[in-house]
Amino acid sequence: MTTDADAVTDADAHPHDLAALGAALVTVLFWASAFVGIRSAGKTFTPGALSLGRLLVAAAVLGAVMLVRGEQLQRRADLRAIGRPLLLCGLLWFGAYNVALNSGERRVDAGTAAMLVNVGPVLTAIVAGFVLRGGFPRALFTGCGVAFAGVVVIAVASYLGLFPTPPSAS
Numbered sequence: 001m002t003t004d005a006d007a008v009t010d011a012d013a014h015p016h017d018l019a020a021l022g023a024a025l026v027t028v029l030f031w032a033s034a035f036v037g038i039r040s041a042g043k044t045f046t047p048g049a050l051s052l053g054r055l056l057v058a059a060a061v062l063g064a065v066m067l068v069r070g071e072q073l074q075r076r077a078d079l080r081a082i083g084r085p086l087l088l089c090g091l092l093w094f095g096a097y098n099v100a101l102n103s104g105e106r107r108v109d110a111g112t113a114a115m116l117v118n119v120g121p122v123l124t125a126i127v128a129g130f131v132l133r134g135g136f137p138r139a140l141f142t143g144c145g146v147a148f149a150g151v152v153v154i155a156v157a158s159y160l161g162l163f164p165t166p167p168s169a170s
Contacts, residue, residue, distance in 0.1 A: 035114045038105045047102035055094055115154040122147045 041050055066073075079086075105113050122144050129136045 032114070035105065035117075038102055038113075039109075042102060042106050047099045047106070050102045051095070051098035054098060109158065112154070112158050115151050115158070118147055118151050118154070122151075 038050065041053075045053065101113070101117070104116075108116075125140055125144055128134050129140065
């Protein structure tokens with residue numbers, strides 16, 4: 001039986017649910033279109049220059065969000081405590097990954113690049129289930145199934161020639 005208190009709680013949570021859904025949809029839209037954008041910009045910029053440009057845009061957007069929210073930068077002492085892991089993550093993930101992705105996009109079609117990148121979260125979820133002993137809840141299987149279905153669709157479309165492979169850049 002639902003009480004008035006339950007109805008108020010549900011109504012209060014609703015705007016947050018819509019905001020989260022909106023944020024997720026915008027994230028998926030931008031992430032999915034990134035492969036096409038990289039493909040297009042890769043005709044003009046080298047992989048390193050494109051990576052730098054992408055990261056500068058991301059830093060500007062995050063800086064603007066910090067200003068709007070009135071957030072402060074971290075103190076030096078706090079940054080020193082996590083400095084080396086943060087630097088390693090920045091160099092490997094944001095540096096090497098982005099340059100490799102931008103370079104790979106010059107050699108394969110956007111669909112194949114998306115497929116290769118989409119396999120990552122599936123593998124991460126499976127490894128986390130075993131290594132971190134997080135188990136395999138139904139939602140994880142559902143998410144992995146949806147991700148794998150997307151990979152299958154891209155693979156079939158690539159096999160049928162729906163994504164033309166670009167000429168290899170020299």
